[in-house]
Amino acid sequence: MMKELYRSDNGRCIIAVGDITNIACDAIVNAANSSLLGGGGVDGAIHSAxxxxxxAECRALRNSSLPNGLPPGKAVATxxxxxxxxxxxxxxxxIWQGGAYGEDETLASCYRECLALAMIEQLKSIAFPAISTGIYGFPKERAAKIAWNTVQDYLASTPEAASIIVWFVFFSEIDAHIFLEANGKIKL
Incomplete structure (x- = not known):
């Protein structure tokens, strides 16, 4: 069950706590590793559930169009x-390396690429986890600002995205509150 903590005035962006594998959106985003063959964290949970x-579809992609795996900042749907x-x-x-190796732009690219793919597939709702903030070590506050600003910029500049609903789903309430506070939605 999702616990909704914030909904934007236009209702298009929602911040919630819960298990992303249980949300009934058109698409959920998997913070995958480049092999696409499953892993820990949200990646393992999505593959398991x-x-x-x-x-099988990830393996087919690896055998056809992605023999070297999915590059950071790119997206593919299954x-x-x-x-x-x-x-x-x-x-x-x-993977966080201190911030001097293009990590911010790569993270922003993840969000843009996922939204663009959702538009291509004519999806009306998408749920994001906190990409790169687990084992990849991206600072949570910094990742939160990049995620929110990238999505807001995409929605504002892409007319065909006018009706998409974007969920930011966090496994823990602590992480959700970090996201909310980093983006000025609440003060702790």
Whole structure:
């Protein structure tokens, strides 16, 4: 069950706490590793809950168009398998190396690429986890500002995105509050 903490005035951006694998959106975003073959964190949870169909499609992508894996900042869509979502959009976030190696732009690219793919597939709702803030070590406050600003800029500059609903879903309430505070939505 999703616990909604914030909804923008226009209702298009929602910040919530819950299990992203349970949300009934058109697409959920997987913070994948470049192999696309599953891993820990949200990647493992999505592969586990979605079942073997996701992995099979990821393997097919690796064997055809992505023999070297999915590059950081790019996105690709697959079936959602047994998930309530229609599609899973996989993206590879940057590994934090101190901020001097283009990590901010790569992270912003993850959000833009996922939204662009959602538009191509004519999806009306998408749920993002906190990309790169787990084992990849991206500072949570910095990632929160990049995520929010990138999505807001995309929605404002892309007319065909006028009706998409964007969820930011966090596994922990602490992480959700970091996101809210970093973007001036609440004061702790």
């Amino acid at each position: 979605g079942g073997p169909a996701i992995l 079936t959602a398998g047994r998930l309530p979502a229609r599609r899973v959009i996989h993206t590879v976030g940057p």
